[in-house]
Amino acid sequence: MSRRPRQRPPALLVIPAVIGATLFVLPLVGLIGRAPIADLPALVTDEVVVDALQLSLITSIAATVAATVLGVPLAWMLSRTDFRGKQLLRALVTLPMVLPPVVGGAALLFAVGRRGLLGRPLYDATGLVLPFSIAGVILANTFVAMPFLVVTVEGAFAGIDRRYEAAAATLGAGPLTVFRRVTLPMIAPSLRAGMVLAWARALGEFGATITFAGNLQGRTQTLPLAVFVALESDRDTAIAISLVLVVVSLTVLVTLRDRWWSAP
Numbered sequence: 001m002s003r004r005p006r007q008r009p010p011a012l013l014v015i016p017a018v019i020g021a022t023l024f025v026l027p028l029v030g031l032i033g034r035a036p037i038a039d040l041p042a043l044v045t046d047e048v049v050v051d052a053l054q055l056s057l058i059t060s061i062a063a064t065v066a067a068t069v070l071g072v073p074l075a076w077m078l079s080r081t082d083f084r085g086k087q088l089l090r091a092l093v094t095l096p097m098v099l100p101p102v103v104g105g106a107a108l109l110f111a112v113g114r115r116g117l118l119g120r121p122l123y124d125a126t127g128l129v130l131p132f133s134i135a136g137v138i139l140a141n142t143f144v145a146m147p148f149l150v151v152t153v154e155g156a157f158a159g160i161d162r163r164y165e166a167a168a169a170t171l172g173a174g175p176l177t178v179f180r181r182v183t184l185p186m187i188a189p190s191l192r193a194g195m196v197l198a199w200a201r202a203l204g205e206f207g208a209t210i211t212f213a214g215n216l217q218g219r220t221q222t223l224p225l226a227v228f229v230a231l232e233s234d235r236d237t238a239i240a241i242s243l244v245l246v247v248v249s250l251t252v253l254v255t256l257r258d259r260w261w262s263a264p
Contacts, residue, residue: 031239034239035240035243039236039240046237049240051217052223053223055220055221055222056224058134059138060145060203061199063142063198063202067145068149068191070146071194072149072153076153076154076157076183078093078154079155079157093146095147097147097148101206101208102208105140105207108140108212109131112131112139114129114131119131130212131212133219136213137213137220137222140208140211143208144201144202145202148197150194156189160186164186168181168182196252203222203245203248209224210225
């Protein structure tokens with residue numbers, strides 16, 4: 001396959017492009033430049049950092065599982081069925097992608113907090129309190145991360161060739177069998193991409209978590225929250241944690257580069 005000839009960009013486009021790229025590169029250079037390289041091993045193995053890392057991994061993975069279990073059927077429904085209010089539901093599903101996370105956390109607090117719309121009867125019936133708990137962190141992470149999976153998977157459902165599903169149905173396969181044996185394998189790359197995006201978003205969540213679940217070390221303090229606390233007292237630790245998050249995020253984006261940004 002022949003490669004496309006490289007296009008020489010106009011000079012008037014190069015200058016703003018370089019400035020735009022600098023806007024993203026410069027903060028990372030500044031972060032790396034201030035990093036205490038010699039002390040990094042000790043900083044990232046500090047008890048506070050280890051606790052935050054463990055909690056971040058547990059809650060982000062749990063949120064990804066919840067987002068997958070709930071988001072895949074929701075994406076299928078949005079792509080394959082027609083019902084009144086569908087466009088409004090799609091807008092509400094994607095709202096957390098643009099909503100300030102603090103607002104999302106406050107909405108969760110008023111909905112499922114101890115005195116919330118659902119939280120009060122839930123507490124009266126079971127004694128369960130979601131805010132300021134690991135379950136609260138998982139719920140906040142799921143709320144902000146699931147839209148990324150739903151958007152990705154919905155597009156995959158809409159784009160596959162449905163003749164394969166029809167052929168399986170004519171051979172006697174039931175709807176669930178068609179979904180499990182035909183549909184899911186066909187959208188597997190997009191599903192994996194959506195899960196990775198949801199996990200990365202959950203790993204970096206801050207606003208909804210601190211608003212709904214608080215910032216309790218060893219209980220609800222994730223890596224982003226640990227950065228926030230460390231910036232006020234120990235900037236070296238804050239920089240070390242930030243570098244960990246940057247490395248993870250860059251790894252995810254570079255891995256997914258060919259999925260979205262490769263030229264056809």
